[in-house]
Every structure is written in C-alpha cells, then in structure tokens.
Amino acid sequence: MLEGVKAIGKAMGTTFKALTEPRDTIAYPEKRREYAPRFRGKHMLARDEDGHELCVGCGLCEAVCPAQAIRVVAAEAPTDKPVSWTNRYSVDYEVDLIRCIFCGMCEEACPTNAVRLTPFNELAAFNRLDMIADKEELLSPPVRR
Amino acid sequence: MIRLTIDDREITVPEGTMVVDAAQELGIDVPIYCYHQALGPLGACRICLVQVEKMPKLVTACTTAVQEGMVVHTRGSAVDKGRQGVLEFLLINHPLDCPVCDKGGECFLQDYTFQYGSAAGRYDEPKIHKLKDAAINEFIIIDQERCVLCQRCVRFMGEYVGEEQLLLEGRGVETVVSTVSHQPMDSQFSGNVIDLCPVGALLSIPYRYKARPWNLERAESVCPHCPVACTTSVTSREGHVIRVEGRPIPGHDWGWLCDRGRFGYDFGYVEDRLLNAWLDGEITSAAESTRTIGSWLNDTLEQHGGDSVAFLVGGQQTMEEAYQIRRFADEVVGTSKVAVSRSVKGYLPLGLNGTFEDLDRADTIVYLGQDPYDAVPVVHLKVRDRYRDNPGLKVIGIGAYDLTRSTVPGDAFVLEPGEEAAFLAYTLAKVAASNPIIARLGEELGDFSPTFKGAKSEQEVETLGRQLLESEHLVLLWDGKDPHMESVLLALRGLREDVTAVLPTFGPANWRGFERAGIAVDYDRLEAFVEEAIQGKIHLLFSIGADLLRDYPDRERAKAALAAIDRVVSVGLFFPEQRELYHAVIPGAGWSEVDGTYTNMEGRMQVAKATVQPPGQSRPVRTYLGSWAHALKKSFVLEPEWDPFDHNAGDLIAKDALPEVQSVPKPARPAMKDGALRLVGTALVMEGGMPSEILQPRIPKYPGRISLADASRLGIGEPGGELGLRGQQGMISVMVAVDERIPQGVLVLPYGVVGSPLNQLGDGAVVEAVSLEEVSLR
Ligand code: SF4
Ligand code: SF4
Ligand code: SF4
Ligand code: SF4
Ligand code: FES
Numbered sequence: 001m002l003e004g005v006k007a008i009g010k011a012m013g014t015t016f017k018a019l020t021e022p023r024d025t026i027a028y029p030e031k032r033r034e035y036a037p038r039f040r041g042k043h044m045l046a047r048d049e050d051g052h053e054l055c056v057g058c059g060l061c062e063a064v065c066p067a068q069a070i071r072v073v074a075a076e077a078p079t080d081k082p083v084s085w086t087n088r089y090s091v092d093y094e095v096d097l098i099r100c101i102f103c104g105m106c107e108e109a110c111p112t113n114a115v116r117l118t119p120f121n122e123l124a125a126f127n128r129l130d131m132i133a134d135k136e137e138l139l140s141p142p143v144r145r
Numbered sequence: 146m147i148r149l150t151i152d153d154r155e156i157t158v159p160e161g162t163m164v165v166d167a168a169q170e171l172g173i174d175v176p177i178y179c180y181h182q183a184l185g186p187l188g189a190c191r192i193c194l195v196q197v198e199k200m201p202k203l204v205t206a207c208t209t210a211v212q213e214g215m216v217v218h219t220r221g222s223a224v225d226k227g228r229q230g231v232l233e234f235l236l237i238n239h240p241l242d243c244p245v246c247d248k249g250g251e252c253f254l255q256d257y258t259f260q261y262g263s264a265a266g267r268y269d270e271p272k273i274h275k276l277k278d279a280a281i282n283e284f285i286i287i288d289q290e291r292c293v294l295c296q297r298c299v300r301f302m303g304e305y306v307g308e309e310q311l312l313l314e315g316r317g318v319e320t321v322v323s324t325v326s327h328q329p330m331d332s333q334f335s336g337n338v339i340d341l342c343p344v345g346a347l348l349s350i351p352y353r354y355k356a357r358p359w360n361l362e363r364a365e366s367v368c369p370h371c372p373v374a375c376t377t378s379v380t381s382r383e384g385h386v387i388r389v390e391g392r393p394i395p396g397h398d399w400g401w402l403c404d405r406g407r408f409g410y411d412f413g414y415v416e417d418r419l420l421n422a423w424l425d426g427e428i429t430s431a432a433e434s435t436r437t438i439g440s441w442l443n444d445t446l447e448q449h450g451g452d453s454v455a456f457l458v459g460g461q462q463t464m465e466e467a468y469q470i471r472r473f474a475d476e477v478v479g480t481s482k483v484a485v486s487r488s489v490k491g492y493l494p495l496g497l498n499g500t501f502e503d504l505d506r507a508d509t510i511v512y513l514g515q516d517p518y519d520a521v522p523v524v525h526l527k528v529r530d531r532y533r534d535n536p537g538l539k540v541i542g543i544g545a546y547d548l549t550r551s552t553v554p555g556d557a558f559v560l561e562p563g564e565e566a567a568f569l570a571y572t573l574a575k576v577a578a579s580n581p582i583i584a585r586l587g588e589e590l591g592d593f594s595p596t597f598k599g600a601k602s603e604q605e606v607e608t609l610g611r612q613l614l615e616s617e618h619l620v621l622l623w624d625g626k627d628p629h630m631e632s633v634l635l636a637l638r639g640l641r642e643d644v645t646a647v648l649p650t651f652g653p654a655n656w657r658g659f660e661r662a663g664i665a666v667d668y669d670r671l672e673a674f675v676e677e678a679i680q681g682k683i684h685l686l687f688s689i690g691a692d693l694l695r696d697y698p699d700r701e702r703a704k705a706a707l708a709a710i711d712r713v714v715s716v717g718l719f720f721p722e723q724r725e726l727y728h729a730v731i732p733g734a735g736w737s738e739v740d741g742t743y744t745n746m747e748g749r750m751q752v753a754k755a756t757v758q759p760p761g762q763s764r765p766v767r768t769y770l771g772s773w774a775h776a777l778k779k780s781f782v783l784e785p786e787w788d789p790f791d792h793n794a795g796d797l798i799a800k801d802a803l804p805e806v807q808s809v810p811k812p813a814r815p816a817m818k819d820g821a822l823r824l825v826g827t828a829l830v831m832e833g834g835m836p837s838e839i840l841q842p843r844i845p846k847y848p849g850r851i852s853l854a855d856a857s858r859l860g861i862g863e864p865g866g867e868l869g870l871r872g873q874q875g876m877i878s879v880m881v882a883v884d885e886r887i888p889q890g891v892l893v894l895p896y897g898v899v900g901s902p903l904n905q906l907g908d909g910a911v912v913e914a915v916s917l918e919e920v921s922l923r
Contacts, residue, residue, distance in 0.1 A: 058244035059357040
C-alpha cells in the first residue's frame with residue numbers, strides 16, 4: 001500500500017517537474033523554427049533586375065540531378081520579345097518535389113544562378129500531380145513565414 | 146606495310162597511313178578537328194599533336210605519315226602541354242556560351258578542353274565579336290564566334306561535293322566562315338556540314354534548342370526517302386523524332402545524307418498525318434472500323450471467294466510487314482493477288498544488281514534516264530568520291546536531257562524520250578554486230594536510228610559502244626522506265642568479260658525487300674491487278690501504304706480500277722488522293738514507329754529501329770491483320786518473327802540466275818505538232834517525296850523544267866511561271882522554270898507533285914501548251 005503511494009508520488013513529481021521545464025516542441029503553425037540560412041527547401045527560378053528570367057534552358061540542372069526530378073524544355077524566343085536575357089529560354093521547367101532529395105546540385109550546376117533552393121519547406125498536397133512544381137509556380141516562389 | 150610503335154604497342158599498317166589513323170586502329174584516341182578521312186589531311190588546327198621519338202618537336206598526327214620503326218607517344222607531359230597551348234589559343238576569342246549552344250554535351254571543343262585544357266584562361270583583353278545565329282540557308286545557322294577554323298565545312302563543300310558554297314573570309318583572328326557572295330547555300334548536301342563541324346558553329350535550325358544529349362534517345366535507322374537507304378541515326382525526345390544524323394559505317398560508308406533525308410523526318414507530324422480511322426467519310430473509332438472491315442472481308446469471302454480480294458503494297462512498308470501481308474493473303478484470305486504499287490515498268494534481275502563498292506572501283510559510270518543528283522542524291526556523292534580518286538573516270542549520261550553536271554563532268558547523249566534502250570541496242574550493234582546476243586537484241590529494231598539533240602557523230606556513238614564493251618569496271622545507274630532496258634543490260638553482262646554492275650535508281654524504296662518477302666514486284670502483276678479490277682473481278686482491295694492514283698502511270702485507268710471495286714480499304718500515313726474512291730481509310734504506322742528491315746538499291750538489307758510510338762490511333766499493319774484474321778475466326782500467328790537475313794549470304798540478298806535476252810522493239814515516235822512538248826517524268830527526292838514542313842522552303846516552287854527556247858516562246862520568265870498543258874487524256878497546269886540542260890521540245894516533270902499529276906497526261910505524252918483559263922474550265 002505504502003509502496004503504491006510512493007510510486008504514484010514519484011511519478012507525479014516527474015510530471016510536475018516536466019511541466020515547468022523548457023519544451024522540445026513548438027506550437028506549429030503559430031510558431032515556426034529558425035532555420036540555418038542555407039537551408040535547402042523548395043526551388044525557385046530567379047529573374048534579373050529587368051524582369052528577364054535568368055534560366056536559359058541549358059538543361060544542366062536536369063543533367064546533374066541525381067534523382068532525375070527536373071525536366072527542362074528549351075525554345076527560341078521571338079527576337080522582339082525576349083523571355084530570358086538571351087534568345088534561348090525554358091518553355092517548360094518542372095521539378096518533381098516527390099523525387100527531389102533537396103541535395104542542391106541543380107543550384108550548384110546552374111551557370112546563370114537561375115534555379116535556387118529557397119528555405120520554403122511546407123510541401124504537402126492531396127495528390128502527386130500537385131507535387132510537380134511548374135515554371136509558373138517556380139517563378140513566384142512562396143515566402144516562408 | 147610499315148611497322149611502328151604507338152604508346153608501346155606495335156602495329157603494322159599500309160604505307161601512306163597517317164599516324165592518327167594507325168592510332169585509331171589500336172583504339173587510341175588522338176584528338177582531331179580539321180582531319181577527316183574522306184577529306185584528307187590539312188594540318189590547320191594543331192590539336193592532334195603527338196611526340197615522335199627522334200623528332201625535335203611535337204608533330205601533328207594527321208599530317209605525319211607512318212615510317213618504319215617510328216615510335217610515337219600520344220600522351221605524356223610534352224604532348225599534353227602542347228595540346229593545352231593549342232586549346233588556349235582556340236578559346237581566346239571563343240564566347241564560352243555553352244549553356245545556350247546546341248552542341249553542348251557533344252562538342253569536341255568541350256571534350257578536349259575538359260581533357261587537356263587549362264582551368265582558366267589568361268587572356269584578359271576584350272574578345273573579338275563576329276556574326277552569331279546567322280542562317281546560311283533554310284536549315285543551317287552559323288555562329289562564327291564558336292568556329293575553330295578547322296575548314297572541314299569549307300573543304301567538304303568545295304573539294305568533296307564540288308559545289309563551292311562556303312569559304313573563309315578575312316585574315317588572322319578576323320577569319321570567318323561565310324557563304325560565297327553571301328548567298329544562301331542551296332546544295333543538296335548542305336546539311337552534312339552540321340555533322341562535320343566539330344564545334345557548335347554550324348547548327349541545325351529545325352533541331353534548335355530542342356534537346357540535350359542527356360535527354361534524348363538515339364536509334365539506328367535508315368533513310369526511308371529514296372532507294373539509297375542511307376544509314377542514319379534518329380534522335381528522339383519524349384516520343385518525338387527531332388533530328389536525323391548520318392551514321393558512318395567504318396570502312397563502308399561515310400554517313401553522308403542529302404537534305405531530304407536529313408531534314409525530311411517530320412512527315413509523321415505534319416498536319417495531314419492520319420490520326421483517326423475514317424469509314425465512308427466519317428471519323429470512327431479504331432475498333433469500329435476494324436470490325437466493319439472484318440465483316441466486309443467475311444462477306445466478300447463468302448460471296449465471291451478468296452480470289453476476289455486483292456492487296457496493293459506501297460513503298461513505305463518494312464520487309465517484315467510485306468512478309469506478313471503476303472502470309473495473310475495466302476493463309477487467311479487465300480488469294481494470290483498481291484501487287485506492288487509502282488510508277489515505272491522496268492525490273493532489274495537480282496543477278497545484275499551491283500553494290501556501292503562497284504562505284505568505288507568503276508572506271509565507267511553510265512546514267513540511264515535520270516540524273517542521280519536529284520533522284521538518289523547520295524549516289525551522286527559516291528560517284529563524285531570515285532571521280533576524286535580517279536579523275537580519269539568516264540561518266541556518260543544517256544537520256545531525254547543532259548544528265549551530267551559540272552561536279553562530275555561527263556559526256557551526254559541527249560535522245561528522244563524513251564529511246565534509251567533502242568539507242569543502246571543500236572550502239573552495241575555498231576561495234577559487235579556479229580555477236581549472236583547483239584543480233585537477238587536488235588532483231589526488231591529495223592531501221593531505227595537515234596536523233597541527237599546537240600550534235601553527236603557516228604564516231605562518238607562507236608566510241609560509246611566500245612567503252613560499254615571494253616571498260617574494266619562498268620556501272621550503270623538505271624531509272625527503270627523502259628522495261629526493254631533489262632535485255633540491253635543482260636546483253637551487256639553476257640558480252641563483257643569484266644564486271645558489269647547495275648544499280649536501280651527507281652522506287653518504291655524497299656521493292657527489292659518486298660521481293661525477298663515473297664511478293665512479286667514486276668509491273669505485269671500490277672497491270673494484271675488493274676485490269677481485273679476494271680473488269681469487276683475484284684470486290685475488296687486492301688491498299689497498304691500505297692496510293693494507286695499517285696503512283697500508277699495512267700491516272701484515268703487507276704481511277705476506273707478503284708471505282709470498279711466494291712470496297713477499297715486504305716492503310717497509310719496519309720489520305721490517298723481522291724479519298725472519295727476509298728470506303729475506309731485507317732491510320733497506319735511507319736518509319737521510326739515500327740522496327741523493321743529495309744532493302745536498298747544494292748540489295749542490301751538494313752535494320753531500322755523504332756524510336757517513337759505511333760501517334761493517335763495509328764497502328765502497325767500487323768495489328769490490323771491480326772484483328773481481321775480474328776474477325777474471320779481464323780488464327781494468324783505472327784510469331785516466331787520471320788528473319789529476312791540469310792546467314793550465309795550476309796546482308797546482301799543472294800543472287801539468282803539471269804533471264805534470257807529479249808529483243809528491243811523499235812520505239813514509236815509520236816508525231817509532234819509545231820510547238821508541242823514531250824513530257825518526261827523523273828523521280829526527284831525533293832519535289833516528289835512525302836510532305837514536310839521543314840523542307841517546305843527548299844522544295845522548288847517550279848518543279849517542271851523546260852528549255853530556255855521554249856520558255857521564251859511561252860512567255861515564262863525568271864524565276865518561272867505556270868503553264869497549262871493539254872494531252873490526250875486531259876489537262877493539267879504545272880509550275881515550270883528554265884533549266885539549261887533540257888533540250889527544246891521537252892518538259893521534265895517529277896512524279897508525285899501534288900496538284901500537277903504527270904500521270905494524268907502520261908509519261909512520254911505529247912502535250913501542247915494551253916491557257917490557264919482553259920485548264921481551270923476543264
Ligand atoms: S535539389 Fe537535388 S534532387 Fe532536387 S532537383 Fe535539385 S539536383 Fe535534383
Ligand atoms: S535553371 Fe540553370 S541549369 Fe537549369 S536549365 Fe535553367 S539555366 Fe540551365
Ligand atoms: S564552321 Fe565548324 S566546320 Fe566550319 S571551319 Fe568552323 S569549326 Fe570548322
Ligand atoms: S540519298 Fe536518299 S536515302 Fe540517302 S539521305 Fe537522301 S533521300 Fe535519304
Ligand atoms: S587534326 Fe591534325 S592538325 Fe587538325
């Protein structure tokens with residue numbers, strides 16, 4: 001009997017002690033963790049100051065990607081309507097975020113610094129297709145709050 | 146033979162071999178830019194530096210011939226340093242724009258820089274800027290900044306093809322490659338410079354920015370556009386054919402292509418490509434159409450028996466497909482009526498068929514009826530190659546117009562249309578009248594004597610006769626138009642002691658393969674089919690990859706034949722002409738969509754791999770055959786696959802015995818009214834082939850050709866004009882231009898020109914020019 005009361009008291013003691021200790025979890029999504037400045041999350045495609053896309057559709061990111069997550073289709077821009085800063089640009093640019101292992105090799109391979117991995121990491125969707133980020137989506141990257 | 150050591154390995158090679166080729170034989174790669182075996186050494190780029198013991202300095206491996214006891218080192222610090230220096234110079238003014246360059250990933254400048262170059266340049270001065278992205282014709286773009294001035298392109302066009310259309314302009318670092326007088330290149334062989342350029346200076350416009358070496362697939366194939374069947378490599382990306390390149394076969398073929406073969410690959414994607422099944426003018430589902438056709442077949446067999454069903458096969462099918470069609474006809478339908486749709490009447494016995502190696506050894510080459518430059522372009526290049534090796538090569542053109550051209554000069558005999566066989570029989574009789582074969586050949590010639598446009602003396606005819614009999618290695622290129630030529634060729638073979646080889650330049654491209662697959666290809670077969678159809682003996686026709694109206698020499702007869710058949714089913718890539726004559730049109734799959742074997746004009750079988758899926762509802766023929774057999778509740782097992790290759794004979798079809806020589810009849814000369822023209826048909830790859838959007842700007846707007854005299858009489862100026870023509874069978878209008886090789890009174894028109902059907906009037910017909918209003922009122 002006494003043994004039992006002792007045990008309960010000890011257990012409750014641990015519980016109450018833990019109540020006042022600092023917590024390992026955070027109240028997501030109201031609160032968010034601070035990440036390392038070079039955290040690698042979802043990709044973006046950057047533009048230069050004039051608003052021209054930096055990506056020239058060279059496909060080097062596609063070639064280097066160990067997960068084969070990227071697909072690039074290049075095309076020639078009309079002379080009077082440049083899309084990127086040269087006459088070659090990517091018409092299609094897709095990243096399959098399910099395949100991607102966020103290694104950052106694409107960013108490293110890009111000769112124009114067009115594809116970059118942002119800290120944004122809130123990746124979830126109800127179907128697989130929605131996890132393929134197309135060019136439109138990558139050109140207007142979401143900001144991590 | 147010479148013995149030498151390369152990188153500590155001994156090799157024995159023939160005298161005169163260059164060090165670079167000797168190394169290649171050992172499997173040692175020496176970098177090269179300017180050197181190409183077909184073009185010979187030049188020594189312009191200096192990248193091929195190697196070290197030869199006892200020589201004070203590095204030498205270029207491509208200009209150094211092997212010597213007895215030579216010791217060569219292709220690697221080592223001295224060599225690498227030399228190459229590094231060369232690359233540094235090459236890169237001084239290079240724009241370094243690999244990310245936007247289509248050659249990136251398959252570029253020798255990238256590869257060698259990666260292997261031997263230094264990591265950074267030392268040159269800080271501003272780079273010299275030159276022309277970028279400038280089109281040098283409809284298909285090719287030049288970027289002068291990327292050029293390493295290896296001169297391969299310039300030498301190929303000028304020395305190899307003999308059409309000087311590219312040159313080096315400027316001096317020193319300002320030197321650029323440019324077209325002659327800044328005019329677009331119009332050579333039939335222009336596209337080869339893309340393959341030849343080791344860097345990204347000459348690039349294909351239709352392939353521009355389409356793919357990268359790591360996201361494309363390459364498959365071995367052969368060109369389907371003409372009977373040469375050049376070996377190609379087909380590039381596809383994401384199920385689309387996006388490029389065709391030449392595929393050299395070491396020791397056998399350089400891998401040159403003509404522009405039709407290189408750029409005409411988009412016929413599968415043009416707007417007219419059939420993607421759906423049509424029944425009585427309405428789109429239906431594939432299942433519906435197969436079911437209906439199956440029931441037609443069932444009904445016809447029940448009512449009229451197997452012999453009332455016929456099959457007509459066109460040029461696009463593979464040998465395997467032809468075999469399956471024949472088996473289906475034999476085993477399932479039970480008919481022997483399988484014919485090949487053809488435009489010319491001639492047949493060449495296999496025993497006479499030569500190979501391209503004969504061209505390499507020839508001392509006399511005779512063109513019969515057709516200029517190979519337009520009809521079988523790469524054969525012209527092979528003849529030119531021979532001419533470069535042997536400037537004493539005799540070339541003789543015999544036809545209705547001057548068949549020779551300046552790239553391979555020769556002697557032209559310009560005759561009345563359709564008299565080539567009679568002329569040759571006559572010529573041979575002049576020099577060997579006593580010979581029984583010649584006597585047999587000339588039995589029916591009577592008092593025939595040729596008339597020449599442009600003077601030819603009896604003397605010259607005799608010389609020709611002697612050349613034909615006495616030359617050491619005779620090759621004849623025959624257009625297949627006059628069936629009596631077969632006997633002349635047989636007689637030549639019978640009389641001559643040395644090699645006599647004939648290369649048939651006529652289509653359909655794979656006819657020899659059909660023959661091997663068991664389908665009789667002779668014209669009589671086709672004629673018999675047309676006759677029976679007109680008589681109402683055929684109730685169901687399967688026209689597979691064929692277009693009788695387009696191919697058959699007499700359009701009205703073809704129309705009558707099709708109209709007389711109860712049900713006509715067409716399987717093909719496109720709608721046949723006058724589709725209202727067909728009851729069902731179903732989409733077939735073709736080149737690059739089915740695996741198969743094609744036989745070329747040598748009788749050589751070559752495999753072409755499928756790279757893409759057939760688009761839309763189109764399916765290979767075998768699928769349809771299977772489902773029709775199913776509809777008849779008969780089993781038709783396609784496995785095991787038939788193997789066309791005979792493993793004792795290699796890739797050449799084994800030769801058989803030759804037929805007897807028949808006599809050549811005296812040609813009838815139609816009466817010519819004043820101002821009348823005679824039509825001469827010819828097969829031309831550009832004008833007559835399959836539709837292509839890429840080729841459209843190059844396909845001549847004026848496919849017909851007439852003499853200057855006729856043109857000025859008829860008021861046709863530069864660049865050409867439209868002419869109405871009336872013959873016995875109707876009227877057509879043709880776009881014509883002046884060609885100085887055409888004699889007065891002749892109008893040359895390619896087969897298969899959409900809108901100007903030659904077979905409406907007939908090959909060889911006498912026609913008169915009429916006003917265009919009259920034609921439109923017809
Ligand atoms: S981060 Fe790595 S895995 Fe993801 S797309 Fe880039 S290269 Fe591919
Ligand atoms: S993102 Fe960079 S590496 Fe990828 S295609 Fe564009 S330019 Fe090339
Ligand atoms: S364009 Fe190409 S092939 Fe021609 S000289 Fe320059 S590098 Fe050589
Ligand atoms: S010569 Fe004939 S087979 Fe060769 S590339 Fe040209 S069209 Fe094709
Ligand atoms: S390849 Fe030898 S000098 Fe150019």
